[in-house]
Each structure stands twice: as structure tokens, then as C-alpha cells.
Amino acid sequence: MMIIMNPGASRSQIEHVIKHIEDAHLSPHVIEGIEQTIIGAVGDTHAVPTSLFEVLPGVLTVTRISKPYKLSSRQFHPENSVFPLDGFSIGGKEIPVIAGPCSVESRSQLLEIAHAVKEAGANALRGGVFKPRTSPYVFQGLGEEGLEYLAEAREQTGLPVVVEIMAVSQVEVMEKFVDVMQIGARNMQNYNLLRAVGETRTAVLLKRGLSATLEELLMASEYILSGGNTRVMLCERGIRTFETATRNTTDINAVPVLKEMTHLPVILDPSHSTGVAGYVPSIAKSAVAAGADGIIVEVHNDPTHALSDGKQSLTPEDFAKMVRDLKRVAQAVDRDLVSSK
């Protein structure tokens, strides 16, 4: 339910409404606009009549949000969500590029890649340390040792780091080390994990599940948003289809469709969505042309010997070329890349 306050409603009127929301066992989510404040009353609203709030002083109108996803919907928050991340913004006119290895493999590997992607124009560094591998017999990531290397890479390059979280027990250490917690495709419906990151105030990159609909992706984001963590970005990373020529099928439709459904920034991962390095630049360019708010891409200094996802990893040289091309595509659609520090 959305409670739209009169322009100029007083602080005490807003607080009075919040108190009534809590008394109805709902949770209040306040959006303070330039002219008007909107208060979301989220929870099981079926039995709650709108008149409960309509009669309160300072209330202009009360409407029910028709979609099952509430806090992520455009209806609740018509403007794009734009939030800062260490030197740049996500969700605005300028598009950040997040790049780095699939997995952190060693200190030297990570530092070499971090400097190379920074040089080529990346705005943030990615690198997994807890890896969700299909087989339990292959490299599973360096764990906390990898977080130390990421902290060093961050220190040397100034790039914020994006790292996948796999379990609730990792929240504390992740909050300490990382700028963005990635929820991987396989954990998109791990509701305990979603709730746990929703309790933090660390930004979250939520990847679409392998066979999740866009509505399911938004419902997953509700678990994070309803905990009060509003710094959520969504990521299309390819879905399972009958096609076997590529690892996954990039659902490029997801970009404009999500932009219509939600105010949250939409990022595209051309690496996992194709699985083949040679196709990555084309799909990254198509994503920017389609309106994506960011790109997250795998880059490796020695792809043939990578411990995970080498086939889809760009070399630093190919990444640098891709960034130059992305800039021109971004400008053609009246946007730009975030300039590198």
C-alpha cells in the first residue's frame, strides 16, 4: 500500500502515519521526494482497509500496489534508483564497468588483473573467493585469504570490490571486506541469505536465477529491500534455454522489461550469459544499447590457465578494446561510461 502525503506535510504528520502502519503490523518504507513524501506500508495488507490511513492528517491519497513486488516496483518509486558506490553512481546516466577474474586465484594474479582493468577503464573490481561450482571436485575458491588479496587490490587501485556471498555465515566478513555483495544465480532464491544481506547496508548485486522469471527476480529483491537495504542492483546473466551453442541465452529483453517494471539499476553480465569470450563484446554492446545501467565482465591475464571460467574470460587487451567500443555505444544512446579515476 502506498500512502502519498500532501506536499508540505509536516514531520509529525509523517511520523503519525508511520505509527499507524506499525500498529497495523506492517513495515513502513519512506521515500522523501523533493515535493512529496510517499510512505510504503508493506506486509500482508489484504485485511487492512485503505481508509485506516486516508483519514489521517496530511494524507493525500492511499493506493494499493497492484503487483506482487512492491518496494522494487516503479509504481512505488517512479524515479530510477541512483546510489553512490565509492566515487561513482549506479543507476544514473553514466554506466560503470565492473571487471575482474571469475575467481581470485593468487595474490599476483589478482593484482595483475586489477591494475590491467583499472588501466583499461574499469570502475570496480570483481573476483569470487567462495565459488558456487557445479562439481565439488574442482577449485572452490581461496576463501578468506582471497578477501585479503582483494583488500590489497582495492588499496592499490582504488577500485571498489564486488564479491559473491554464498552463505549467511559469511555476512560478517563480507561486510568488512567488500563494497558490493553479489548473490549468484544459484542463490537467487536462497531466502535466508537474501534476508541476511537485507539486514546489512552493503550494496547488493542480485543475479537472476538460471530459470527464474523477471517477476521472481523482483520478488527476490523484495527480501533484500524489505530489510531496509535499498542499494540493490539486478543482473541479467543469461537463462537456460534449449539452445546449446552458448552456455546460456542472454535475455536481452530483460533490460528494457526490467527498466519498465522496476526503478532498480539493471546490470548485464555478458560473460556468464554467453560462456564464450569471443561473443562477450557483442553482447556487452547490445546491453548498453538496450539501456543497461552497468556491465560486469570476467577478465583474466591468462585465460587458458584460469581455474574457473577461462573460456569466457577476456584478456586485458580485449577488455580495453571493448571498453573503448562501449563508450561509443553509450554516447550513441545519450549516455556515457563512468570516467575512470
Ligand code: PEP
Ligand atoms: C560468477 O559471477 O562468477 C558466477 C558464478 O555467476 P552466476 O551466479 O551468474 O553463475
Ligand code: MN
Ligand atoms: Mn564465473
